[in-house]
Amino acid sequence: MLKTLRRIVEEVYAAKSSNNALDILVERIRAAMDTEACSVFLLDHRRGQYVLMATDGLNKDVVGKLRIGLNQGLTGLIGAREEPLNLDNAPEHPNFYAAPGLNEETLKAFLGVPIIYRRRLLGVLAVHQGKERHFNEEEEAFLVTLSTQLAPILTRVDVSAMSPASSRRTDEATYQGVGSSTGVAIGTAVVVYPQADLSAVPDREVEDIDVELAEFETAIEAVRNDVRMMRERFATSLPPAEQILFDAYLGILDSNSLGGEISEKIREGHWAQGALRDVIQQRVRQFEDMEDEYLSERATDIKELGQRILARLQSGQNNKTDYPPETILIGEDLTAAELADVPQERLAAVVSLQGSANAHVAILAKALGIPAVMGAGEISLGEIDTKPVIVDGYYGQIYVDPPESLRKEFVYLAKEERELDASLEQLQNQPAETMDGFRMQMWVNAGLDSDASKPFKAGAEGVGLYRTEVPFMMRERFPTEQEQVTLYRQLLKAFAPHPVTMRTLDIGGDKPLSYFPVEEDNPFLGWRGIRITLDQPEIFITQLRAMLRANLGLNNLRIMFPMISNVGEFDDALTLVQQVYSELKEEYPELVMPKIGVMIEVPSAVYQARELARRADFFSIGSNDLAQYLLAVDRTNSKVANLYDTLHPAVLMAIRQAVKACHRAGKPVSVCGEMAGDPLAAVLLLAMEVDSLSSSAANLPRIKWVIRRFSLDQAKQLLRDTAAMESPIEIRAHLELALERAGLGGLIRAGK
Ligand code: PEP
Numbered sequence: 010m011l012k013t014l015r016r017i018v019e020e021v022y023a024a025k026s027s028n029n030a031l032d033i034l035v036e037r038i039r040a041a042m043d044t045e046a047c048s049v050f051l052l053d054h055r056r057g058q059y060v061l062m063a064t065d066g067l068n069k070d071v072v073g074k075l076r077i078g079l080n081q082g083l084t085g086l087i088g089a090r091e092e093p094l095n096l097d098n099a100p101e102h103p104n105f106y107a108a109p110g111l112n113e114e115t116l117k118a119f120l121g122v123p124i125i126y127r128r129r130l131l132g133v134l135a136v137h138q139g140k141e142r143h144f145n146e147e148e149e150a151f152l153v154t155l156s157t158q159l160a161p162i163l164t165r166v167d168v169s170a171m172s173p174a175s176s177r178r179t180d181e182a183t184y185q186g187v188g189s190s191t192g193v194a195i196g197t198a199v200v201v202y203p204q205a206d207l208s209a210v211p212d213r214e215v216e217d218i219d220v221e222l223a224e225f226e227t228a229i230e231a232v233r234n235d236v237r238m239m240r241e242r243f244a245t246s247l248p249p250a251e252q253i254l255f256d257a258y259l260g261i262l263d264s265n266s267l268g269g270e271i272s273e274k275i276r277e278g279h280w281a282q283g284a285l286r287d288v289i290q291q292r293v294r295q296f297e298d299m300e301d302e303y304l305s306e307r308a309t310d311i312k313e314l315g316q317r318i319l320a321r322l323q324s325g326q327n328n329k330t331d332y333p334p335e336t337i338l339i340g341e342d343l344t345a346a347e348l349a350d351v352p353q354e355r356l357a358a359v360v361s362l363q364g365s366a367n368a369h370v371a372i373l374a375k376a377l378g379i380p381a382v383m384g385a386g387e388i389s390l391g392e393i394d395t396k397p398v399i400v401d402g403y404y405g406q407i408y409v410d411p412p413e414s415l416r417k418e419f420v421y422l423a424k425e426e427r428e429l430d431a432s433l434e435q436l437q438n439q440p441a442e443t444m445d446g447f448r449m450q451m452w453v454n455a456g457l458d459s460d461a462s463k464p465f466k467a468g469a470e471g472v473g474l475y476r477t478e479v480p481f482m483m484r485e486r487f488p489t490e491q492e493q494v495t496l497y498r499q500l501l502k503a504f505a506p507h508p509v510t511m512r513t514l515d516i517g518g519d520k521p522l523s524y525f526p527v528e529e530d531n532p533f534l535g536w537r538g539i540r541i542t543l544d545q546p547e548i549f550i551t552q553l554r555a556m557l558r559a560n561l562g563l564n565n566l567r568i569m570f571p572m573i574s575n576v577g578e579f580d581d582a583l584t585l586v587q588q589v590y591s592e593l594k595e596e597y598p599e600l601v602m603p604k605i606g607v608m609i610e611v612p613s614a615v616y617q618a619r620e621l622a623r624r625a626d627f628f629s630i631g632s633n634d635l636a637q638y639l640l641a642v643d644r645t646n647s648k649v650a651n652l653y654d655t656l657h658p659a660v661l662m663a664i665r666q667a668v669k670a671c672h673r674a675g676k677p678v679s680v681c682g683e684m685a686g687d688p689l690a691a692v693l694l695l696a697m698e699v700d701s702l703s704s705s706a707a708n709l710p711r712i713k714w715v716i717r718r719f720s721l722d723q724a725k726q727l728l729r730d731t732a733a734m735e736s737p738i739e740i741r742a743h744l745e746l747a748l749e750r751a752g753l754g755g756l757i758r759a760g761k
């Protein structure tokens with residue numbers, strides 16, 4: 010049963026469209042359970058009705074047309090109770106409803122299970138049998154397990170698009186993720202699909218069949234060579250009976266077998282990877298269906314060969330990704346490097362199936378000022394490539410193949426967004442001052458965006474955070490002291506005399522260095538940030554020397570330590586700075602000791618802010634990590650992204666407490682996490698009277714606008730209101746209303 014279950018799930022997930030997936034689903038379940046019928050009803054949440062989406066065994070003519078009420082029939086009962094219903098004789102049940110045209114009244118035995126995804130009811134899956142009988146426990150468990158495993162793919166079906174008047178099915182789909190960088194974009198999907206994952210290969214047509222055939226031949230020949238080498242390598246160590254395996258592999262790859270079939274498909278106009286996917290998947294199914302255990306196991310060999318050929322094909326086409334204008338980059342778990350591969354002027358938005366709003370790829374998108382949606386896990390990469398797509402970074406929605414009416418609406422919203430940004434450019438030389446005269450310093454987080462002119466256009470008054478690990482991550486070895494001097498000096502010079510806050514190397518967590526691997530079970534709680542640099546003083550000292558040397562004659566450098574969790578770490582780090590300073594001072598008498606600060610991003614630093622404030626010159630609150638550690642929510646994990654919220658009362662209370670402790674000691678506090686660029690949070694940070702906000706250059710003018718539209722008194726009232734609230738949802742709703750009332754609605758949704 011387990012094998013059958015796995016196969017059904019694989020086949021449904023490999024389907025070319027959501028509608029195709031539904032048909033496969035009912036057919037395979039009916040066959041596997043040997044029943045007379047299998048049907049699936051999905052809930053149209055908008056209209057509050059169940060829609061028959063597919064059936065095998067009942068009347069197909071009513072698919073897409075038949076709708077039943079929320080509480081109607083056995084389907085309604087299963088949905089309301091959210092539990093399975095197993096009946097020997099369904100028509101005798103008081104809730105039985107003979108839906109017109111479905112013809113189910115002749116069938117007696119019935120087993121129905123709810124389809125639930127992340128606590129949300131999606132619909133009901135049911136099987137019917139002509140005779141009276143009771144489905145046994147194993148059958149019930151089978152259907153429940155299938156329903157759970159298939160639920161994610163069923164979220165993709167746009168039930169409301171099934172017009173009650175027609176059975177026309179549509180492939181346009183809406184996906185939901187977490188809006189992680191605001192803005193809207195309309196463009197073309199370019200999928201960065203996982204290497205050597207056959208099921209993720211999209212469909213594409215080819216223009217030059219000969220080129221495609223030649224690439225396939227090269228790939229298959231390379232795999233043949235691999236196999237021959239394997240055979241030689243094992244010539245003496247494997248018994249002859251086992252060595253036959255390699256001959257079998259070569260046989261499968263032969264042009265009279267698999268190789269020939271794939272070439273044939275390419276000649277029909279499929280690209281090599283798509284042809285390979287189809288042929289391999291078909292063969293795998295054939296082998297898996299074989300009764301003979303030995304032959305059925307050969308399916309694994311075919312899969313293995315398929316992956317190998319795919320890996321060869323992909324390594325050959327790596328560099329030739331075509332990025333159309335308005336590229337919407339989509340990937341399973343997008344990395345900063347994949348994003349950086351796209352020419353900036355062509356990148357319109359990013360969508361990642363995994364990850365959450367505070368993953369560094371989302372932060373990079375914010376820095377570039379493009380919308381991002383993270384955790385859009387239900388998208389099928391194979392279906393979306395090259396399709397027209399709309400991304401709404403405010404609500405985290407992705408529309409694939411949108412209808413013209415929706416496209417027009419978003420074209421209009423995008424135009425309004427551009428107009429809003431253009432109007433905010435006028436604020437460039439205006440101070441970030443509230444209506445009652447409170448002045449906020451507006452700084453930028455630099456280093457992610459290579460366009461150095463953006464902060465100035467945005468009116469930045471300094472750099473609140475320069476993530477020095479970024480240039481380390483772009484290299485294949487540690488940069489030398491001189492390389493670092495050049496880099497840092499460029500930045501210091503560009504901003505002089507304004508302050509530039511450089512954070513010492515913050516690697517570990519989700520920021521690994523390829524050339525300095527750290528393997529840990531809990532990287533966010535492990536060797537990270539200052540912990541690494543204190544343990545590897547040679548790396549730290551080189552960086553500190555470079556920073557101090559770069560600052561010669563400019564004197565606008567501030568140094569800040571990440572991940573400080575106790576005062577001892579600060580003392581040790583400061584000792585190293587003083588040591589470097591003394592050594593360099595002999596060589597460069599004009600050398601100036603920079604101000605030294607601490608990031609408050611670990612809860613223990615909040616509670617020791619007073620002690621730290623006696624030592625440090627300034628503070629910067631890293632709200633991204635602080636929220637992660639306070640709420641015990643991995644900031645990159647899409648499964649718990651709904652729990653990550655910087656407007657959580659505990660996060661707000663911690664920040665308030667830290668700001669107070671630092672101010673009592675007379676030390677300035679900045680906020681440099683993503684909160685500083687969030688218009689809702691910015692109002693509360695203003696109320697706490699933080700000294701500066703450091704956000705991406707793209708967000709800066711928007712935050713300045715917020716500050717200029719409020720008085721400190723109004724902001725303080727909002728802080729008092731929200732301090733009495735218990736949940737982030739309540740707080741968010743209250744702040745959104747306040748922004749709308751202040752005429753700032755354009756900052757929290759698409760449009761002006
Ligand atoms: C933070 O944690 O808020 C922060 C600014 O640092 P990073 O996002 O680089 O970890």
Ligand code: MG
Pocket residue numbers: 571610631633634
């Ligand atoms: Mg951090």
